[in-house]
Amino acid sequence: MLYRRRNARKQRTKLKGTEEWYLQPLRRALVSLTLVAFGVSFALLLVKFEYEPQMDSLTDTVLRDFVDNFNVSNESAIATNSCHVRFHNPQMYLCHIIPWGANFGDELGPAVTKEVLRKKYPNCGGVDDLPVLDLSKREKYNHFLPEICLFTVGSVFFLVRDNDHLWGTGSIDGQRQICQNEAKNLTVYSVRGPKTANLVKRWCRDKLHTPFRGISGISQELGFGTTGDPGFLVAHLFENEFKYDSAAAPLDYCVIPHYFNRKINDLKSVPKEQILSVQQSWQSMIKKMLRCKFIISSSLHGVILSESFGIPVRWLSRNNRVAPFKFHDYFESFGYRNATEIGSVSTVEEGVAMGPPAVLTEAVRQEQVSRILQTFPYALFTVAGSDATS
Template structure:
């Protein structure tokens, strides 16, 4: 038996209309923030000596990303958030097993729909710096003073900047690029999340395409309701880094659905 780790990585049709779904499609989007869920879950299990392929029951785990709309009845939710672009759209669930969510805005969204949500907040991307310490990336890439990672839909605005890094670059390379940077800016939420996980200064730039909902959700979930967005790279540099989160991984780790792999009492010394 196996647990399906739900994540967003579609292959879009090359032409519109019904025929587009029959013809060969574009390669998967591979937006790095949406690919983080499976490797984080697998590494969490590996550290406890558990095999991802040997779950105690079949099911779906919705983890990492603004993908709450992909949830179905009976799914387990761990650290997922709502996308501000979908708050007015139908969400096809009425019964979720919520262990943690990204932040209080997502929590309230679910509670308004009758879903029980614990007060456990945090994007699992924050665990990257604990699972793969920054020091482990020394020598993997040239150290950079600045990395600019925009949201997928903001790429054209920043692609000519000398510090630009494409959010659809290979996941391992993107993590290494962030880990070997001194300062990270951009409208990619997970660029900021991973910078926070490594203790690297970062500044969020306002997206031209993404509502502020998911950013506010994340920052409030890490105790930083007074965060400020920059309007562009120059302003981000002038503002300097946002306050690092006063956040511990303990609650999020304890909230991990270990029971899906038959472990009811996780070792507190996971790290």
């Protein structure tokens, strides 16, 4: 009996030692967690007494800003969700091509198209989501790719392929054949000007749909408009977004050299601030242009945006790398202008000496805006929802 008791005592002692060995790490972890919890609680207590007033103030500010913003935008958010703009054809894109890494003029097409739709359907969403295809980043146009393009701003007629659509698009020169053999079933709403129209008439006649034939103001012979470059709409569409900054010192003149003219000798005497590179966004370009008392430009869209905003501009016509075709095409879209009337110059020095030319009158600008908008291809888009009204 005594032996059993002693043996049982030894077994209990042995088990107790084993238990303590097994639980020892857990006990240490529990103690550590308890200490950490105590430290955190103490820190929070300090924060409560020291910073609670500031935190309450910050919270109130954040909530107030949220409520204010919600109150301002809630109505438009609800309206936006009630209708949606998209292409009828899910394979269609707003197409452009951005050379040299950046070029403000070639960025304009999708921006202008989307803003026309926002103005037409102010209560609808979806415009920002319309797909855009930059052809410099992806080679469209073999017969195995499904994309269909809506081309707008730019001298990009040579890029069109089967089933594409064109609004205000121009040709880059009078020598290159447009509507190549593989390009058929094109829909032309308008082109930039009469010179491009003549090329379309010559090369594309049997490949066209002309949806505006019979519409007042549209050539019945051509069946599409020769209404000008849609880039001219920028000042009209974004009139509340770009204003002259009175705090910025005005510049006596600015030069917008075409990319191929960016190193010409004429620019050596021009202050750096007054040379506006085409390799920037269109928004940045406009903000800089609005500081200029007048502009000398060998960039077509430098000329077009200047005239859109009523800034005096002279065309710097000496440019061996860029044919004058597209400039004359644009000028003649007004129906009466030529190179003499717009005051072209062959050097920057000559332009500075001549000073600012007369600007287009407000009446002429508004008439051009109306003519360009008349041919906008609204039929390519569908608007679904309860607020889908024009």
